Amino acid sequence: MVHRIRSWGAKKxxxxxxxTLVKAVLSQLHCYWARIFLLPKGILNRVExxxxxxxxxxxxxxHRIPAVSWESCCRTKKQGGLxxxxxxxxxxxxxxxxTWWIANKKDSLWVCWVHNMYIKQHDWWSYTPSINxxxxxxxxxxxxxxxxxxxxxxxxxQGSFSTQQTYDSLAGTSESVTWEPFVWNRLCLPKVNFITxxxxxxxxxxxxxxxxxxxxxxxxxxxxxxAQETQSHxxxxxxxxxxxxQLVLQWLGISWHLHMDTIMSWRCRSLLKxxxxxxxxxxxxxxxxxxxNSAKHNGSIIRPKLVLQRVQSMVKYRMQGIQSELSILxxxxxxxxxxxxxxxxxxxxxxxxxxxIYNTFDxxxxxxx
Ligand SMILES: [Zn+2]
Numbered sequence: 409m410v411h412r413i414r415s416w417g418a419k420k421x422x423x424x425x426x427x428t429l430v431k432a433v434l435s436q437l438h439c440y441w442a443r444i445f446l447l448p449k450g451i452l453n454r455v456e457x458x459x460x461x462x463x464x465x466x467x468x469x470x471h472r473i474p475a476v477s478w479e480s481c482c483r484t485k486k487q488g489g490l491x492x493x494x495x496x497x498x499x500x501x502x503x504x505x506x507t508w509w510i511a512n513k514k515d516s517l518w519v520c521w522v523h524n525m526y527i528k529q530h531d532w533w534s535y536t537p538s539i540n541x542x543x544x545x546x547x548x549x550x551x552x553x554x555x556x557x558x559x560x561x562x563x564x565x566q567g568s569f570s571t572q573q574t575y576d577s578l579a580g581t582s583e584s585v586t587w588e589p590f591v592w593n594r595l596c597l598p599k600v601n602f603i604t605x606x607x608x609x610x611x612x613x614x615x616x617x618x619x620x621x622x623x624x625x626x627x628x629x630x631x632x633x634x635a636q637e638t639q640s641h642x643x644x645x646x647x648x649x650x651x652x653x654q655l656v657l658q659w660l661g662i663s664w665h666l667h668m669d670t671i672m673s674w675r676c677r678s679l680l681k682x683x684x685x686x687x688x689x690x691x692x693x694x695x696x697x698x699x700x701n702s703a704k705h706n707g708s709i710i711r712p713k714l715v716l717q718r719v720q721s722m723v724k725y726r727m728q729g730i731q732s733e734l735s736i737l738x739x740x741x742x743x744x745x746x747x748x749x750x751x752x753x754x755x756x757x758x759x760x761x762x763x764x765i766y767n768t769f770d771x772x773x774x775x776x777x
Pocket of ligand 1: 629630631632633634635641642645646647
């Protein structure tokens with residue numbers, strides 16, 4: 409795993425890029441062994457540390473406290489996490505297939521041998537291995553005990569075996585979060601999704617948080633320097649953010665006052681309309697956060713009008729990117745609006761290429777609103 413990380417050329421990936429690599433590559437490398445053995449805790453600890461370090465820093469050795477605990481990251485997106493596998497539970501779920509085979513007396517040479525050699529006339533669920541049994545057999549029996557504690561085994565053996573389903577049952581369910589559709593909106597770019605996730609968890613490293621950790625001594629807002637830089641000030645009360653928000657609201661034609669609770673619990677008949685509005689707010693959060701970072705590190709900041717343009721292009725390009733998916737989902741608002749608008753615009757010779765894109769998109773948004 410460390411070798412992979414050091415060999416990757418892209419050192420400056422976003423959080424979203426690193427999350428993809430953690431899920432698709434790093435956390436999969438040990439899976440072959442996790443399917444055969446109950447791995448020692450020390451090894452699994454190391455696997456987890458490498459994944460965690462890479463996600464938060466892009467390197468394998470990192471010694472600062474991460475913004476969000478790994479336990480939270482391992483929850484499903486519905487439960488407020490990132491959907492990364494917990495390697496301890498995944499290992500147990502993978503090994504549990506042996507337990508399932510033995511319980512179902514699967515027709516294999518190994519299962520027959522196990523029944524004749526170890527279990528004999530005993531009931532499998534109450535069976536305890538003798539001291540002289542092999543290490544591997546002890547591990548399988550250990551997994552059986554863990555399964556007995558974690559799930560309803562009688563029901564579990566009756567169904568067909570699935571590592572993922574066993575993992576889900578063992579991981580348990582915690583309360584779902586209301587902001588999941590807002591944070592993981594398909595109309596947002598993945599890097600926007602990640603920053604919005606940190607925002608929803610109130611874990612962006614604002615000066616207020618840094619001050620709490622004792623890293624800095626001045627907690628004033630990087631943009632206006634008029635108040636403490638809390639998340640609520642930075643995104644809702646800061647004069648700069650208020651102006652940006654006003655422009656976005658104007659563009660979307662919304663007159664109600666925005667608050668996180670309003671947008672998260674907001675009910676809307678048109679899914680697409682809701683997704684466009686949510687994506688615009690998520691994009692705004694991302695860009696305000698970039699502006700704050702640029703103000704902090706370079707001392708420069710862009711104009712609110714430019715912020716609006718960036719929000720528009722972010723949502724627009726994403727919509728164009730998944731246009732075919734949207735039409736597959738029979739998103740009628742999108743289909744009709746998108747089909748009509750370019751044709752009307754083609755007759756207007758004065759519209760320049762760039763404005764054409766924006767106007768098209770504005771009309772699409774207007775039509776779906
Ligand atoms: Zn401010």
